[in-house]
Amino acid sequence: AQKITQTQPGMFVQEKEAVTLDCTYDTSDQSYGLFWYKQPSSGEMIFLIYQGSYDEQNATEGRYSLNFQKARKSANLVISASQLGDSAMYFCAMRLYTGANSKLTFGKGITLSVRP
Amino acid sequence: DAGVIQSPRHEVTEMGQEVTLRCKPISGHDYLFWYRQTMMRGLELLIYFNNNVPIDDSGMPEDRFSAKMPNASFSTLKIQPSEPRDSAVYFCASSPSQPGLPNTGELFFGEGSRLTVL
Numbered sequence: 608a609q610k611i612t613q614t615q616p617g618m619f620v621q622e623k624e625a626v627t628l629d630c631t632y633d634t635s636d637q638s639y640g641l642f643w644y645k646q647p648s649s650g651e652m653i654f655l656i657y658q659g660s661y662d663e664q665n666a667t668e669g670r671y672s673l674n675f676q677k678a679r680k681s682a683n684l685v686i687s688a689s690q691l692g693d694s695a696m697y698f699c700a701m702r703l704y705t706g707a708n709s710k711l712t713f714g715k716g717i718t719l720s721v722r723p
Numbered sequence: 724d725a726g727v728i729q730s731p732r733h734e735v736t737e738m739g740q741e742v743t744l745r746c747k748p749i750s751g752h753d754y755l756f757w758y759r760q761t762m763m764r765g766l767e768l769l770i771y772f773n774n775n776v777p778i779d780d781s782g783m784p785e786d787r788f789s790a791k792m793p794n795a796s797f798s799t800l801k802i803q804p805s806e807p808r809d810s811a812v813y814f815c816a817s818s819p820s821q822p823g824l825p826n827t828g829e830l831f832f833g834e835g836s837r838l839t840v841l
Binding site for chain 1: 754756758765766768771773778779812814816818827828829830831832834835
């Protein structure tokens with residue numbers, strides 16, 4: 608079984624500041640991938656960043672970085688230098704790569720609002 | 724390259740009617756997923772296919788829902804009969820095979836089909 612937990616209520620951040628969005632996961636499998644997606648008010652799902660379970664370094668993509676702590680089973684997203692366009696819903700997700708199981712499960716999401 | 728294409732984008736129907744949602748995955752992708760998104764339940768995986776074969780349909784809510792993938796370039800999600808509680812945004816997504824550089828196994832999403840059942 609796989610489970611993703613995002614428990615933060617709506618998050619607020621001042622423009623140009625950094626913000627961390629929390630994500631914890633639960634699986635007994637060793638091979639998996641962790642993803643973050645952004646969903647703006649327009650509704651599309653935008654892939655942001657990926658971290659493989661065997662990756663030793665934290666993933667980075669531009670202003671996005673993933674703080675991966677395997678022992679704690681956490682995969683927090685850090686957005687640096689927030690912009691107004693970052694206001695959106697953010698989803699953490701996990702995909703297993705074990706045998707026939709390859710489904711991707713999402714957390715409930717976190718709403719981020721960036722204040723000018 | 725074209726992304727994942729879903730149709731219709733919006734559908735309004737009356738309770739009891741049959742609804743068919745369509746999806747064309749990205750060419751070459753081996754996996755196809757159907758998700759449903761509501762405010763109350765978030766993003767739920769309904770079913771996913773690998774090489775046109777259904778692998779896990781445990782998320783399909785009940786027998787009123789069915790999904791098919793007759794070939795690598797087309798899938799349908801059918802609801803018959805539809806009920807007001809089926810109102811949601813339905814996403815189709817596809818991904819390539821098991822990850823390996825440069826693939827990360829990410830899912831590529833369509834724009835969604837917004838279903839309203841009156």
